[in-house]
Amino acid sequence: MSDEDEIRCVSCGITITGPAFTSFPCPECGEVTIARCKNCRKQSNHYKCSECGFIGP
Amino acid sequence: MVEEDTLIPVEDYLKAGVHIGTQHKTNDMEDFIYKVRDDGLYIFDIGKTDQRIRTAARFLSRFDPSKILAVSAREYGKRPAELFAKIVGGKSSVGRMIPGMLTNPNLDHYIEPEIVVATDPIGDQQALKEANTSGIPVIALCDTNNMISNVDLVIPANNKGRKALSMVYWLLSRETVKEQERLADDEKFKYEVEDFEAEI
């Protein structure tokens, strides 16, 4: 898999493998795919859209 | 906050008690809280609630409507969640959720939603857990005392009151069908807030 194919958690930067992570279009602008790892979801860590600056959750 | 900037007049939000939280707040919800009242109740910043309803509607409109699942284990959320699902073209699960509904393909009731709307992270913890296992994103109505673990988009609001729940779901339904381009800006939404209210 090329580096472009790697999915990284937008909050902690970890390369995501396996199930139980989630990814979705930025709720605000829909332009960027937001991926959150299991841990960041669990800890409710913030994520930020690189396109519009939206901060979730 | 300018009144014209909100989806409905601020007084209407206040009358429905959408801004009224609980006597507890979590760190998770701090960003959305405006103040603590003399009687100890935490109060939401209604401008932020309003913004998040818009964002949630926009978010929901990007999914195939039939892949939207609304859940409410608790009583007052049942009718609003069901009606919301019907209006936006999705599915609902109210009352106790069948374990495995989102995780066990062998079940008759197994479904594969692409987005889950939960009424309360505590009441709907089974749905949140299964959405987490299956990697399904979650929008949740969160009160001041809620943890937002496994929630991907928070709608900060009173998620316990009958009128507050009907108001939030009514608005979310209206804004979602607008974003889905199934309701024009000048067209009247055919449902009233009262239609969403649970029977007492």
Ligand SMILES: [Zn+2]
């Ligand atoms: Zn690589």
Ligand SMILES: [Zn+2]
């Ligand atoms: Zn992470």
Ligand SMILES: [Zn+2]
């Ligand atoms: Zn964005």
Ligand SMILES: [Zn+2]
């Ligand atoms: Zn925060």
